Amino acid sequence: MLLPTLLFILLGVLLLAFNARRGKHMEGLKSGIRQLLLVLPVILVAFILAGMIEAVIPEEFVRQWLAREAGMRGVALGTLGGMLLAMGPYASFPIIASIYGAGAGLGTTISLITAWTLLGMSRLPYEMGFLGPRFTAIRMSLGLPFCLAAGALAHTIESLLF
C-alpha cells in the first residue's frame, strides 16, 4: 500500500499545481475535504461490515461458488453480486475487498467490480428517471455480456499465470 499512497500524493501535488495555475486549487481542495467528511462515516461502517462478511462466509461456500475452482459459476455469481451491490464506491469497495480476502477467485472479483460499474442497481433510479427505461434496458443488455467476458478473461489469466 506504500507505493500507491506515494503515487497518489505525487498525483495530488501535480493536480494541485495544475489547478493553482488556473486559480482553482482552493475550490478543488474544499470539494475534496467536503467529500471526505461526507463519506468518512460510510467508510468506517463499510470496513466493519466487510470484516464481518469475511469472517462469516463459510469456507465451503467460497470454495464451491467463489474461488478459482468455481470457474464460470463464480463469474456468473460475481456479476449478479455486482449488480445487487447497490451502494457507492466507499461502501462497495471494502465489501468487494473482503470477498476477495475470503478466497474469491480473480474471475469472481473482476466480474463483481465490472458488474458494479456497468450494471449497478444504485444508478438505476437516476438513469431511468432522467433517460428512461428504454435507454437503461439497452445499456444493461449490452453491458451484461461484457461483465461475464471480463470475469472469464480474469479467470483465464488466473488459471494460466497463478
Place this chain on the structure above:
Amino acid sequence: MLVSKELIDRLLQKFTGTKGILFTTLAGGFFPGPPYVFYPFLASFREKKIPFYLFFSFVVGKQVYDFARIPMEMSLISPGIALLRNAITVPFPLFMGLIARFFYRDMLTDEFFAKYEGGDQR
C-alpha cells in the same frame, strides 16, 4: 475541476464515427461527480442533435472508466486488482459504443428520446 461542462458539450458535437466514440468515452471517464450530478447533466442532452451512439458512449465511458474512482479502487480493494480490472475493461466502452453505432447509426439523441420516451419528460 479538470473538465468543464462546456468542453463535454463541444466534444459531443465536434467528433463523429470511431474517433468520436474514442473521445466521448474518455470524456465520460473524466467527467466528475456522483450520479445525482451526472444524470441531470445528461438530461440536458436529450434534445440535442448529436449521434445517439456518442451519447451512449459518453454514459458507458463514465461508468467504466471514471478516472476519479481509480485511487479509491486501488486503496480500498487492492492496487493489483484495480489495475487488472481497468486493463481488462479498457476496450469495453469502445466496443459498446461501436455496437450502439451499428444499431443506431443514423439516429440522433433527440430522435431516440422522442421515439422511445415521448420527448422531454423532465
